[in-house]
Amino acid sequence: MSFLTVRDLTASYGVSQALFGVDLTVAKGEVTALLGRNGMGKSTTVKSICQMIRSKGTITLDGLNLQNLPSYKVSREGVGLVPEGRRCFSDLTVRENLIATARPGEWDLNEVTKLFPRLDERKGQRAGSLSGGEQQMLAIGRALMTNPRLLILDEATEGLAPIIRQEIWAAIRQLKQETSVAILLIDKSLKELSAISERAIILERGRTVWSGKMTSLTHEITEKYIGI
Incomplete structure (x- = not known):
């Protein structure tokens, strides 16, 4: 059963329309990948779900x-x-970043720092002085401190060193295995997405053009809608 349902979603920035009909679903306890080339509406879809744009x-x-x-x-x-x-x-410490968003639930400082031990090591350090990978861990930890039922990750591994990317992917796998949170994941790494996602949705020019099980995502489909 779908936990998040989006149907016939349209959105604009001023007079410029960005979404023309996005349909997607995310089931509880599953990972769904939102795919597409740059500029096809993925981040706009996320902003719409979060009501950051109308x-x-x-x-x-x-x-x-x-x-x-x-x-x-x-x-x-x-x-x-x-x-x-x-x-x-950036001007707050790691600990302050985390507690700023805290809501009651299983995710607290102890659980977040167990998932990302580096954050415990740097809890008194200003966020602006962290490496890019550590800031990404902090961003994920901050979202978890809200104790979400739906977690949306928009390009969570982009621009990170390979070893840090693997730490982020390992954390996402752990979330999938040990929690019931629904996850909507945007990333460019099809290899990693294929290993963790049950379903995928592909956007093209602000529309959903393909959706289905990740195992049904063929090379021909990815070349048509995702390849350069």
Whole structure:
């Protein structure tokens, strides 16, 4: 049963329309990959789900209509976002970044630092002084501190060193195996996505052009919609 359902989603930036009809679903406890070339509407879809921009269409989370809710209420309903570009609070310490978003639940400082031990080592350090990979861990930890029911990761491994990328993927696998959180994942690494995702949705020019099981994603489909 779908936990997140998006139907016929359209969105614009001023007079420039970016989404023309996006359909997607994410099931509880599963990882769904949102794919497509750059500029095809993936991040705009995420912003629409989180109500960071206004859109039209249907967006429901566990039966609740998210349309027209302020973004902070969407977060309170259980949507945790790891945004593209990390966007940590650079002048706050690691610990302060984490507790700033904390909500009651199983994810607390202890659990987050168990998932990412580096954050425990640097808990008194300003976020702006962390490496890019450590900031990404912090962004994921900050989202988990909201105790989300749906976790959205927008390019969580982009631009990171290979060893750090593997740590991030290992953490996502652990989340899938040990929690019931639904995960919507945007990334360019098809190899890693194929190993962790049950389903995939492909966007092309602001529309859903393919959806199905990850095992049904053929080389021909990826060359048509994802290849350069």
